[in-house]
Amino acid sequence: MKDEKFNNLQMIALTIMRVVIGWHFLYEGIAKLMKPNWSAAGFLLQAKGIFAGIFKWMAGTPDVLAVVNQMNIWGLIAVGLGLMLGCFTRLSSLAGILLILLYYVCNPLFVGYYYSIPMEGNYMIVNKNLVELTALFVIMVTNSGKYAGFDLFIHKLLKK
């Protein structure tokens, strides 16, 4: 990757985007953590599309569901902290992309599926999940954590 291509302003913009997305992940995780009986079951049960069967199996199998719930909560929090602090930025971005991908395929907005038309806005194939996923892809490949974040330390100490 050629970091030289970016000037300060561009790096600041990428950093802001990283922090904002991290904020979103972190709060999604904490909000679920705070709700006494939060479970992914509701979301999984309304899964549609080609992977619906798998998601419904997850919701219907208590042991699997318990693991999914914990992984979802702590995954969101870890990704959120990683992105906000710029710590293991690339790994965090990749994990974030995978999480969002799961949410997306659980309720894909393929043309012709009109069940999940959201209350606000108008979507066709692309929804907010996909926009966030794409933004994370940009963060992953530009690695702004090395510019402003803990990765700067990690990178330097490892290289020494």
Added chain:
Amino acid sequence: MSEEKKKSKETAGKKTGKKLDRRDFLQGLATVPALGVFGYALKKDMDFKKNQKQAKLGKPAPASKLSELNVALLGVGAQGEVLLNAMLKIPNLRFRAVCDIWTEYNQKKTVRMLKKYKYDVNGYEDYREMLDKEKDLDAVIIATPDFWHSQHAVDCMKAGINVYSEKEMSNTLEGAKKMVETARETGKLLQIGHQRRSHPRYIHCYEHLLQEAKMLGRIVTVNGQWNRAAAPDLGFPKRYAMPADRLKKYGFKSMEQFRNWRWYKGLGGGPIVDLGSHQIDIYNWYLNARPKSVMASGGTDYYSKSTHEWYDTVLAIYEYETEEGVARAYYKTQTTNSSQGYFENFMGDQGTLVLSESEAGNSGSVYRETSAPPWDEWVRKGYVTAPKVIMPGSEPNVVLDVRETISPDEHKVPVQLLDPYHKPHLENFFNTIRGTEKLNCPAEIGYETAVTVLKVNEAIEARRTLDFDPDEFEV
């Protein structure tokens, strides 16, 4: 420019292998303050949610040890059963006696049930016998037909017992007046069963939304209704019919009349009294006023006049003189269609409050007029929920006229009552006996409401507007 660019290139990429300097250190921690902001926002967010939750659950019950009270039930028909079911959820009550003239059915059923709950209860047909024999009663719960309330309550208070009497306090003002006077003379407690007066949601709306926040601004109009589905007359199992002489002794012409006493003149007051009285009581309470006049239209339009002497359909309009000015209030009750149920609706120049006793429908909404001062403080304090903004465009084919006012945002009243509706009011009564609370609906308030409501039937008969004399409300 070129200088800066060079620098930026350095900082952006060419750090590898260099020593960590102060600049690197600051840059590495650059986003940490964002986490601080996040923490601050999270704290605010949690406080808000805590307030909302607290408002929903209401005040926690005091943990003090309650003394046990001896309770008798006088009248255990449909309403008596509702009250009993609520009381069975209240700790430290000891049921001692059940009195009901329908010994074959009501009385037998209730005694049997209370014995199952391990209460040692005696059954009585005549309340005088009960008062003679049961000597250590603390409270009696009266749920007899309206025309008996006055005599029952007066005799119980004279026997030294505190009384909870179902509304309507009495079917006549003379009867109601005697109850107020006896309560004063004997010093016994008399709670009238307008149970909304103890409902946490109604208290919350009155104290916080109206008195403290004045969220509605000046209330100008009020409306309320109770729509009830058409229903056949109440029947009875023939083998449990009471003998004619007993019916006559207690003022009934027949079993049919005994079962459907609410529809008969001289016994009950009809739906405007049975249903309307609960809600018109709230008009007086929330407006802090007594009405100046009432006009009304009503009649037995649907049922047979021979068995339904009181009006099955009533529309009434009150005029109030409140501290802020005139307010007009209308009320409708009909017994032929249940659509849209029951509620009270208060409309001021800054907001609207719709509420009812039910958790199923109209469980409390407040609408803010767009010109009203912001309500953020009341949302933060948990008095109302954050607004549900009605998004334009959710109805894609509706074209809004620009001159139309935008419909106001809807806030919910977060207070719920997950207990039986009558439980808080009964608890208030028992705790007042124990000296830890004050009655929420003492005889004087019950009297005020009786004066307000009984006048509707008079106005229908007179076919004109009737004025209230301010002295009328006093005993």
